[in-house]
Amino acid sequence: MITGTSSTGTIDDAELSGRDMTPARRIMARADELARHSAMDGGIERVYLSPEHAEVDALAADWMREAGLATRQDASGARVGRLEGSRPGLPALILGSHLDTVPDAGRYDGPLGVLLAIEVARRIRESGRTLPFALETYAFAEEEGVRFGATLLCSRALAGTWTEDLWDLRDADGVSLRQAFTSFGLDPARVGEAARFTADPGDSEAGEKGVVGYLEAHIEQGPLLEAADRPLGVVTTIAGARRMDITVTGEARHAGGTPYPRRRDALVGAAEAVVAIERIGRDRDVIATVGRLHVEPGGVNVVPGQVVFSLDLRAETDEKRDAAWEEIRATMTEICTRRGLELGVDQFHEARSVTCAPWLADAVAAGIRTATGSDEEPMRIWSRAGHDAMAVADMCDIAMMFIRCHDGISHAPDESVLEADVAVALDAYEAAVWKLADQYGA
Incomplete structure (x- = not known):
């Protein structure tokens, strides 16, 4: 040494x-x-x-x-x-x-x-x-x-x-x-x-x-x-890296007056997606990072109506990276469908x-x-x-x-x-x- x-x-x-x-x-x-x-x-x-x-x-x-x-x-x-x-x-x-x-x-x-x-x-x-x-x-x-x-x-x-x-x-x-x-x-x-x-x-x-x-x-x-x-x-x-903003859209409603079965909580859906992203990254040996998250409308007593979070995805090869992204996208789609949410993806950077x-x-x-x-x-x-x-x-x-x-x-x-x-x-x-x-x- x-x-x-x-x-x-x-x-x-x-x-x-x-x-x-x-x-x-x-x-x-x-x-x-x-x-x-x-x-x-x-x-x-x-x-x-x-x-x-x-x-x-x-x-x-x-x-x-x-x-x-x-x-x-x-x-x-x-x-x-x-x-x-x-x-x-x-x-x-x-x-x-x-x-x-x-x-x-x-x-x-x-x-x-x-x-x-x-x-x-x-x-x-x-x-x-x-x-x-x-x-x-x-x-x-x-x-x-x-x-x-x-x-x-x-x-x-x-x-x-x-x-x-x-x-x-x-x-x-x-x-x-x-x-x-x-x-x-x-x-x-x-x-x-x-x-x-x-x-x-x-x-x-x-x-x-x-x-x-x-x-x-x-x-x-x-x-x-x-x-x-x-x-x-x-x-x-x-x-090679791909970077994107992911938008999860639900419905903003009064936190006290909206029972759980009626909620379309964008933040809970986004949180589930973030945890899934980490799991997929670990399982596939790729680097998947959520670095920022923005919640609207942001009131302490309001069910979140929309969340935008970033994803930085990188891997040893483009094939591994892109295969991980397909699993991430499918998983987020399932989460949003199950929770009555809408999913949007805006990729703003890709490098081979x-x-x-x-x-x-x-x-x-x-x-x-x-x-x-x-x-x-x-x-x-x-x-x-x-x-x-x-x-x-x-x-x-x-x-x-x-x-x-x-x-x-x-x-x-x-x-x-x-x-x-x-x-x-x-x-x-x-x-x-x-x-x-x-x-x-x-």
């Missing part, structure tokens, strides 16, 4: 078998520095195209230059660093993650992957060896979707899937995405220039627009690695699941074995959360490496990783890149 503490503690260097901890300490210190750039007093919040976005973009640019990378801001606002391969202008292997956050966030969800990518590029440059492809680091600026309600905007721009309807999105202050773009110094008409395409590493025609593949390192945001006493894991798939490319995932697994010095097969995990890799998968093959986080806590101030795990992750990430280089060299 590798032991250690968060950035505020100490580690047992003997247990690290002489591993160089300097880069890991630098990563932890930089995560702390990023955390100081926040729109929230006493917490962390950084949203797209905000002053805080500009501040951390400048830091990332400085760190990329310090690591020996050429750097630029792409047309969507993402920060890009580039290390040339064996000759200039080759297609790139991209290492990326995001610097934006949810409100009252932790400091590692996203930024850890960006910082690890920069350190990998530094190590490869300092090795004196060249790669058969360029290496690029991406610091995406809008993964969480907090400001405009649309996720993965920068990674969608990279993949060429930005759509014109996005420009009309508005934040809580009524500022449109188009206005925010212009205020930030970006040109809405040029967002298409952020797009790249899949190419072979030696394709002389592809040039710098070509992409070999995409790797992302990210905290697990779950407890599986910690429970298995593993510092790292290989992602198999990223969950994404499978990590075996050739890239195998390189990540090989990197983990190299870093841990173990022949044991690394733990394979499907991601219950969404990531930039989901959007990038529309452009090229992707893979991900998960890093253990304490108790699986994420999207919260108590988010925590071990410095020792960061050191092992850096070794594994670098080893994965060299593994891919050897494959292309052969």
